[in-house]
Amino acid sequence: MRRLLIMFLFSSLIFSQEVVSYKIKAKLIPEEKIVKGEEIIIWKNITSKPTSEIYFHLYLNAFRNELSTFMRESGIERFRRKDIEWGYCEVREIKINGIDMKKKLHYVQPDDGNIYDRTLVKIPLDSPVNPGESISIYLIFESKLPKVLARSGYSRDFFMVAQWFPKIAVLREEGWNSHQYHRNSEFFSDFGKYEVEIRTPEKFKVVASGVKTNEWKEKGEIVRIFKEDNIHDFAWSASPNHKIFEEEFSMKEPEVKTKIILFLDRDHLRHKERYMKIIKKSIEFFSKNYGPYPYKTITVVDPPSHALQAGGMEYPTLITAGTTFWLPKGLLFLELVTLHEFGHQYWYGMCANNEFEEAWLDEGINSYSEVKGMRELFGEKTSVFNIFGFKFGDIDSQRLSYISIPSFDPIYRKSYEFFSGGSYSVNSYSKSALMLLTLERYLGEDKFSKIMREYFRRFQFKHPKTEDFIRVAEEVSGKNLKWFFDSFLFSDGTIDYRVERIMTKKLRKPEGKMDLKFKEEGNWESEVSVVREGSISFPVNIEILFEDGKKIKEFWDGKERWRKFKYVKPSKVISAIIDPEGILLLDRNRFNNSMTLKKNPFPLGMSFKALALFQSILFSF
Ligand SMILES: [Zn+2]
Known part of the structure; x- marks a missing residue:
């Protein structure tokens, strides 16, 4: 009984609430840049309210023509292209619980009312799906991949097949969360179980989200089966010119066991070790700092140089990185992109926020x-x-x-x-x-x-x-x-602290009729003025340095627009620096955070010299 209870707790802690399962059969027709698919979805209403409609994303329709919301937001002229270079996702057949629903399917545009946008469809149901009930959806679809742009598509015979199948939107307590595909947005979907059969001509090598569980040849084609649970998307890549390298990876504390699969373009073979090294370091870093990487695989797709638009993107258990033929060791772009995209396995993959609405939760936390x-x-x-x-x-x-x-x-x-x-x-x-x-x-x-x-x-x-x-x-x-x-987070306000001025005055004995005996406290009077530009305040320390080497640390809550600090001391103030610890990285101009009366080439304590130079160059244009 106790064991069962522990197991129950364990499973509720570790696994997602499975809302949906996808079983897809896909066939790549490389000459036409088309994927033909058959899809069975079992979807469960896990909310407390019945729903009498469902929504699907057909993301590839973003690349259907110049009038899609994606293209309009991108600036049409940039994307003029030939017929073969456009993309689409067409639903040929749809049955829900065995009933033909094709005629009921219609395109909706809740975000902008753009009637030409076909990235989202709505299907009213004959009878509502009650809380806890499931429906089965059968689809036949055809996805034409665009010439690679915005993360997916083909280039020559390299295929990055992403956002390629009709995907059910997310039903939340407050209703359906369904958005069109926008230029500046990524995605959102429920966790579930995926089983995908991918059929390609024999010469193609294929990698995909999840684990390859079977593979066989059939009339000049290779059929491969990939499976994974607890993921919310599925992407794959095919190319005859790539090599697949696999390495088992394991670590203790925390315990991780996974397989690294590298899909490397043949022109980039020299970068194999760099990829392997950084992906291992990434798994270690994230597992150690946030929690163990739980999936059985991590696949890294290295797009060819002619398809770099497919690079730098994340999908569950599969990421796309990017490099060029020549990349010296000191340029760490390969490492940076790989580590970043791996990080998305945590911030997007497992902590799966709504990327349409709160992109900072994946991109910001991941950066x-x-x-x-x-x-x-x-x-x-x-x-x-x-x-x-x-x-x-x-x-x-x-x-x-x-x-x-x-x-x-x-x-x-x-x-x-x-x-x-x-x-x-x-x-x-x-x-x-x-x-x-x-x-x-x-x-x-x-x-x-x-x-x-x-x-x-x-x-x-x-x-x-x-x-x-x-x-x-x-x-x-x-x-x-x-x-x-x-x-x-919630305001567009800015903050910029500045040392406005430092004034010093040598004191001498006061003149005039004195009523009290003059008490000498020091030879110098100094005044440091600091100001805040922008509407936001943040508590900071201010370090005041005197000529005799003594230092004073002042605290300023930054609430008023300015503050003056006055001293009468044996020595005069020679410098002041706001936020000497460098806590406030959001200060828009750190160049003016310090001032010194000495003739130094740079103000004291400036920790962003190179940056400040860049900044002053930027500001001068
Ligand atoms: Zn990112």
């Missing part, structure tokens, strides 16, 4: 982890490149991106509602990463690492929301952090 991982593996100042004496670290790279555009949006915003693609990226990636790094420095690294571990533990195989992250951060830190998230 934070990326900075930490790259720093641990390659050093803080050298984690992007370190070549011919030129060095650049990931934190500086995030800072540079953060300050590169004005703040028009809060981080918390639907992906497709940002001012621009740039604003979406900066907020979802860099600003979010810097926000978390700031919070980490503010709360302390130990405390923050407990927050991250707890967030992962609590939401592995679930769909966390922003409020879940905040709740974990507050619970684990024991602090009310509403002010912090209100300022940096």
Whole structure:
């Protein structure tokens, strides 16, 4: 009985609530760039309300013509292409519980009303699906892959087959969560079980999400079966010009056993060891810091140089990376992209937030982890490149991106509602990463690492929301952090502290009729003025240095626009620096955080010299 109870607890902790199962048979017709598919979906209503409709994503219709929402948002002219280069996903047949529903299927556009967009379909049901009930859906579909763009498609005879099958949307307590495919958005779907049969001409090698459980030849074709549970998407890649390298990986503390599968373009064979090394280091870093990697495989697809658009993307248990024929060791792009995409197995794959609505939970948390991982593996100042004496670290790279555009949006915003693609990226990636790094420095690294571990533990195989992250951060830190998230996550406000001026005056004996005996406290009077630009405040220390070497640390809550610190001392103030510990990484201009009266080439204590130079160059244009 006890054992059973433990097993029950164990299973409820570790596994997702399985909502859906997909059984797909797919056949690749390479000459036509088409995948023909047959799909059986068993879908269960796990909410407490009945539903009388269902929604499907047909993501490849984003590439159907120039008028799709994706193309319109991208800027049409950029995507003019030949017929063969467009893509689509066509439902040829659909039966629900055995009843033909093809005529009831219609396209809907809840986000923007664009009647030309066919990325989302709605099907009213003959009878509602009650809570706890399941329905079976049978589909025949045809997916035409576009010339590779935005993560999927073909290039010559390389195929990155992603977002390729009709996929049911997510029913939540508040109703269906279903969005069209947008230029600046990724995806959202339920966890489930996948079993996919992939049939290709014999010359093609194939890798896919999950574990290959069977393979056989049949009339000049190879049929392969892939299976996995607890995933919410399935992608695959096929190419005759790739080599497959496999290595078992295991570690203790925490215990991880998995197989690394590398799908390497034949022109990139020289990078095999770099890929293998970084993927092992990534598994170690994430397992150690957040929780053990639980899946039986991790597959890395290396797209050929003519298909780099397929690179740098994540799918459950399969990632796409990217490199070029020549990539010297000091340029760490291969490592950075691989580690980043592997990180998404945690922030997207297992903690599966809604990427349409809260992209910071996957891209932001993952960029934070990326900075930490790259720093641990390659050093803080050298984690992007370190070549011919030129060095650049990931934190500086995030800072540079953060300050590169004005703040028009809060981080918390639907992906497709940002001012621009740039604003979406900066907020979802860099600003979010810097926000978390700031919070980490503010709360302390130990405390923050407990927050991250707890967030992962609590939401592995679930769909966390922003409020879940905040709740974990507050619970684990024991602090009310509403002010912090209100300022940096929910507001588009900015912050920039500046040392405005340092004034010093040599004191002499006062003149005039003295009523009291003059008490001499020091020979110098100094005044340091600091100001805050922007609407956000954050508590900081200010370090004041006197000529005789003495230091004073002042605290400023930053609430007023300015503050003056006055001293009468034997020695005069020669420098002041705001936030000397470098906690507030969201300060938009750190170049003006310090001032010194000495004739130094750089102000004292400036920890972002290279960055500040970049910044002043940027500002001068
Ligand atoms: Zn990412």
